[in-house]
Amino acid sequence: MQAPRFWIVGGEYASMAFxxxxxxxxxxxxxxxxxxxxxxxxxxxxxxxxxxCLMRFTIAAER
Structure with a gap:
């Protein structure tokens, strides 16, 4: 099995509800x-x- 890869995804959101x-x-x-x-x-x-304040990023992992 291949080791997972990680990505950072995000950007600017339209509201504080994200x-x-x-x-x-x-x-x-x-x-x-x-x-x-x-x-x-x-x-x-x-x-x-x-x-x-409306920019947000998260880390996503491939499985």
Missing amino acids: DRLIEGTQRVFGPYGERRAAEEAWRRLSEESRSQ
Whole structure:
């Protein structure tokens, strides 16, 4: 079985409900071979967009 790969996905959302991305703001980063590397990249992205309250990113793993 192949080891899982990790991706960072997200963008700018239309509201604080975080249920709909604004078209064209979607961003995908990866793949990362280790969760730790994905977490480090996620922290960097989160810090860069900290002042934008409607930006959100998450880590997704392939299974």
